[in-house]
Amino acid sequence: MSTLERARPSEPHMPVSPQLAMRVAVLGAIAMALFAVILFRLWFLQVLTGEQYVLQANANHERDLPIAAPRGEILDRAGQPLVSSRTTNAVQIIPSALPGEGAPRRALYRRLGRLLGLSAGGIQALVEHGQTTLRYAPVTIKTDAGPEVLTVLAERQNEYPGVVQQPVSIRSYRYGEMAAQVLGYVGQVSKAELKMRAFAGVQQGTVVGQEGLEYYYDRYLRGKAGVERVEVNAAGYPVKSRLAPTVPQAGHSLRVTLDLGLQKASEQALLQGMEHARASGRPANAGAFLAMDPRTGQILSLGSWPSFDPNKFAKPLTKGQFERLQGNSIEGGPLTDRAVNGTYPTGSTFKPITAMGALESGVLDPGAGLGAGSCISVSTQQFCNAGHADYGAVSLVDALRVSSDTYFFEVGELANSHGNVIQRKAEELGIGHKTGIDLPSEITGIVPDSRWRAKQNAVELQCEHRTHRASCGIVGEIRPWSVGDNMHLAVGQGDLVTSPLQMAVAYSTLANAYMNSGEGTVVTPHLGLEVDDSAGGLVQALSPPPARHVHLNYSDLSLVMEGIHNAASMQGGTSFDVWQGWDQGQHPVYGKTGTAQREPKEDQSWYMCYVGDPRRPIVIAVTVEQGGWGAETAAPIARLIASKWFGKPSKFVVGSSKTL
Amino acid sequence: MPLSPIKPTEEPPVAPPRSVRMPLDPLLTLAVLGLAACSIVTLGAATRNLIPGQPGYYVNRQLIYLIVGIIAMVILSRIDYARLRQLKNGIYALLLLSILAVLGLGHAARGSQRAINLPFFSFQASELGKVLLTVAIAAFVVDRARRLRDRDTTVRVMIAALVPAMFVIAQPDLGSGMVYMVVAFTMLFVAGTAWRHLASLLALVAVSLTFILVAAPAVGVHVLKPYQVARLTAFLHPSSNPETEGYQQQESKIAIGSGQKFGRGANSSQTRLNFVPEDHTDFVFAAVGEQYGFVGAAIVLALYALLIWRTLGVLVMSKDLFGSLIAAGIAAMLMFQVFVNVGMTIGIMPITGVTLPLMSYGGSSVITTLLAVGLLQSIYVQARASASLKGRVLRY
Secondary structure, three states: OHHHHHHOOOOOOOOOOHHHHHHHHHHHHHHHHHHHHHHHHHHHHHHHOHHHHHHHHHHHHEEEEEEOOOOOOEEOOOOOEEEEEEEEEEEEEOHHHOOOOOHHHHHHHHHHHHHHOOOHHHHHHHHHHHHHHOOOOOEEEEEOOOHHHHHHHHHOHHHOOOEEEEEEEEEEEOOOOOOHHHHOOEEEOOHHHHOOHHHOOOOOOOEEEOOHHHHHOHHHHOOEOEEEEEEEOOOOOEEOOOOOOEOOEOOOEEEEOOOHHHHHHHHHHHHHHHHHHHHOOOOOOEEEEEEEOOOOOEEEEEEEEOOOOHHHHHOOOOHHHHHHHHOOOOOOOOOOOHHHHOOEOOHHHHHHHHHHHHHHOOOOOOOOOEOOOOEEEEOOEEEEOHHHOOOOOEOHHHHHHHOOHHHHHHHHHHHHOOOOHHHHHHHHHOOOOOOOOOOOOOOOOEOOOHHHHHHHHHHHHHHHHHHOOOOOOOOOOOOOOOHHHHHHHHOOOOOOEEOHHHHHHHHHHHHHHHHOOOEEEEOOOEOEEEEEOOOOOEEEEOOOOOOEEEEOOHHHHHHHHHHHHHHHHOOOOOOOHHHOOOOOOOOOEEEEEEEEOOOOOOOEEEEEEEEOOOOOOEEEEEEEEOOOOHHHHHHHHHHHHHHHHHOOOOOOOOOOOOOO | OOOOOOOOOOOOOOOOOOOOOOOOOHHHHHHHHHHHHHHHHHHHHHOOOOOOOOOOHHHHHHHHHHHHHHHHHHHHHOOOHHHHHOOHHHHHHHHHHHHHHHHHHOEEEOOEEEEEEOOOOEEOHHHHHHHHHHHHHHHHHHHOHHHOOOHHHHHHHHHHHHHHHHHHHHOOOHHHHHHHHHHHHHHHHHHOOOHHHHHHHHHHHHHHHHHHHHHHHHOOOOOOOHHHHHHHHHOOOOOOOOOOHHHHHHHHHHHHHHOOOOOOHHHOHHHHOOOOOOOOOOOHHHHHHHHHHHHHHHHHHHHHHHHHHHHHHHHHHOOOHHHHHHHHHHHHHHHHHHHHHHHHHOOOOOOOOOOOOOOOOOHHHHHHHHHHHHHHHHHHHHHHHHHHOOOOOOOO
């Protein structure tokens, strides 16, 4: 063995020529050089810059997907749900798992479209839009597809690659069109909204409030989205994740001041009143109501017609559908909340405000008889009562009862020489300013005076110069403030622009001052009552302080209140017959009809009232566009609302007074 | 009752002399087994999710290919390679025929016809061709050993390599075609061709590359398919089209870089979740780099260094020029493939579709490489035998 071992040659037998040795050495050197290059490069990639590639690799396969937080409920003042969230199965598409672009994908869209009742192009548009807003997230194609469809999708998964179903939470508005403008609706947060401070911290794709209370109280309702960190493979398919998700925090619930029973009854009353007006040949195509606690500004019911179903916003609307809801006229469409954003003259419901202004500035002697005859003339103009009625010379209380226009024309004429006494009182009581209601928008309104007139003239002139047009339509004609303007304002006509909400605030101020011997508060009307957490614990009580306190002369105020109480309770009062059978002793009604002239349209019916009660007083505002006389359409609606509030038998009594 | 058979006398078997029982080259064998083990370990993790429900699909097949290849290597090591010299024309004909067969009846796989689909195996003729060409060219060169400095020899040898290379490039398998040319060139170099000729060949390559990539497309002639040109040039500007040609390389670089010093192990998202396409075949080195980091990559490279070093050792110890040239060709093949493939995964070489010998998944590549190593073993065994037995040819 050892001999054999020794016999082994230690080196190859073939003598290696110097040339071969040199060339093999070159080959070896090349090999060494190549390995050196590779090792150097690997050192650079892995050791020197490795961390950067770890980040890139993680960015490749980790995706943060938001888990939507359940949105808080909206409850009425007694805690009955008005808006809640409901879980349903949504059909979703995972874009990365779809078959290839072109024919196979189009075929899938067509198959899916047939199943869901959608067009293939529509599905494609949804997928493309979804991918631009939130990459990697599944795109919802249809919510509430129904059990049959979901069964088909589950059983034939191979025929629908990339189509999945996922439980999603959607908003449910239990009463459909009821109070739709107040409650608002929800939708995916838009690019513009993401930049707003109100939506700070909201992630793309989150569903947020877009209108009404849903928008105003969104920061309480929306909760905090959770995060699911999913791992995806190169094709974008999510793979089983080992990363724990952050649990979403449910939104708080919002209790509002609305009274569900009163809200339902008010909606019903408005519809009934409008229907009655239409039966008597009025167009009566739109209207609004509002009931409020005059002491606190808590809104008990608020509605606007035409209305819409906010549930429809759960699915994406087409452009045409949305434009129809918005409406193209100045009056707006179903989305417009006429109680808050309606821009109306008020007609005679303004007269108590005129009276307060004139009385408190000493312009008017309440006992003096004014307004004799059916018309009064100022320079060349005639100012007449409706139907050229002649109430004779009457005192203030009677003038309010019968709603004598000639009386208030004279008041307006008298007041004009004393400056803006009517205007100042109107603004003091809450007209012509934003009320501060907790809704996303409300009108400012206009209480016209000579200054306002001059400014409008200047703006019109500037516009005409700039655009080289004959008229910009800002004012009818360029002329200075005249006594006629003040006389029109005195009866709630002319350039006066306000909303049922502002009128309700003004009447509330009169009412709570009347309860408090002249010490009144201009309340901040509000809908939010309190914010509760999902377990029901109080998070925050919402009671905005009043805008300001006002002191009204109690004897002047008493006269005005007597006048409008007589109007509702005494023979000859404009809404006397509407309130027939009402127990005025238990619940005295202080009500004023109004018929606002809005040519070329038909007159707008108005009714404003305060119904007294030691525990639950109420101020009600009702207006119906093109609804005719105030006593004919608006006042009966107000009575129905009051009946519901005080638990009286509801009685629809049409008034016969034909006063403006 | 028949008598019990006579017991054969227990003759102690005559132990052949140790040198005659000559085993395989130990370091060469170690390198091969080490790389085979690395391949199995790497593929195990990288291909687990490639076919849903079949985590072992690729590993099991690779294991079979490696076993078949190692058996073939052992068998080949027991055969005297010198006999192949007489078969040179047959081997060259087989090379051309198999490549043409692929062109003729090969099936289209990913836009290319590189393989003949057998029931259990898809046979890539261009891979086997690397070994066939090495043997054939080595034999041609040995035949003209006395006229090595003639220009005629250089031209003929290069044409002999160029013909199959063109067919292979037409398949299109650019990588294998380039291997053929490099193999032939290296054999000429080792055999002792004049520097002058070698320099002219390199100049010719430079001119033709310029022509193929720049001049010809400019006048509307596309020698290479557009995707080949795009792949070849993508690594020069990786961020210009990261979605297509640059994508593979970019993802591969991310995979390797993110491995850092010691690798990401089970967290290797780039390869586990298939962000690196072909991370089991051409881009297997990306899987090594991500899973086992710089340390793992260095171990694999060390095994290749050992393999190539031993190949050069076999070259030097060969009993004849034929063996040396075969070893030179195989050394060239291994060096070129390792450098081009690894260079491609780390972004310093273009994407050419060259496999990483023994590591990349694929029967043709694995078995071909093991056949080549078998030839090396045969050369080693014959060299040892001729040295110890003074020229007696060993028979087993």
